[in-house]
Amino acid sequence: MGRKHSANKKAVRNQIQAVNIDDLNTWVKYRKGLCDDCNATCCTLPVEVRMSDLVRMELISEFEAVEGNEKNLAKQLSKQGLIEHFNFKSGIFTLTRMANSDCMYLDRTSRRCTIYDKRPQTCREHPQIGPKPNHCAYIKK
Numbered sequence: 001m002g003r004k005h006s007a008n009k010k011a012v013r014n015q016i017q018a019v020n021i022d023d024l025n026t027w028v029k030y031r032k033g034l035c036d037d038c039n040a041t042c043c044t045l046p047v048e049v050r051m052s053d054l055v056r057m058e059l060i061s062e063f064e065a066v067e068g069n070e071k072n073l074a075k076q077l078s079k080q081g082l083i084e085h086f087n088f089k090s091g092i093f094t095l096t097r098m099a100n101s102d103c104m105y106l107d108r109t110s111r112r113c114t115i116y117d118k119r120p121q122t123c124r125e126h127p128q129i130g131p132k133p134n135h136c137a138y139i140k141k
Contacts, residue, residue: 020137021045027135030127034138040111041137042126044101048092053120095120111141 020026021041028034049057051065051073059082060073074086074093082104085094096104105115113119122129127136 024132024135026137027132028138030134030136034136037141038111038136039139039141040102040106040113041139042123042130043103043106043111043113044097045131045137046097047095047103047120048122049095049120050091050093053122054093057115057118057120 021044051060051070054060054073054077055062055065059077064073070086070091071088074083074088077083077093078086081096083093084096086092087094098104098106102108103113105113105119107114113123127134130136
């Protein structure tokens with residue numbers, strides 16, 4: 001029994017290694033229900049957001065979301081540890097991730113989004129839009 005358990009663990013480890021989040025050729029074609037038993041691999045990708053997302057996420061107010069205020073907001077959100085990067089040219093903020101690359105809004109136990117109803121547009125549109133449209137870096141829980 002101990003050997004069988006060890007072999008199953010090794011098979012799972014090999015399966016996980018078969019998907020390389022940085023190698024789009026290893027991503028699988030998305031199908032309905034795939035997320036149900038996924039380990040939320042997409043939640044380890046950098047999440048790019050715009051000011052409208054920050055308002056929806058309640059990180060800034062609508063009053064703060066005025067054109068020309070992006071740089072000040074970026075400084076403020078960076079100091080608060082909420083964003084890790086701001087691209088001034090495109091106006092895109094990148095949310096901070098945890099040390100293990102998980103999104104800061106991903107529940108560690110359930111592997112589900114803690115702000116699902118307020119999640120950014122990037123997350124709402126994944127995997128239809130993303131690094132490899134209609135594909136995802138699926139890894140079974």
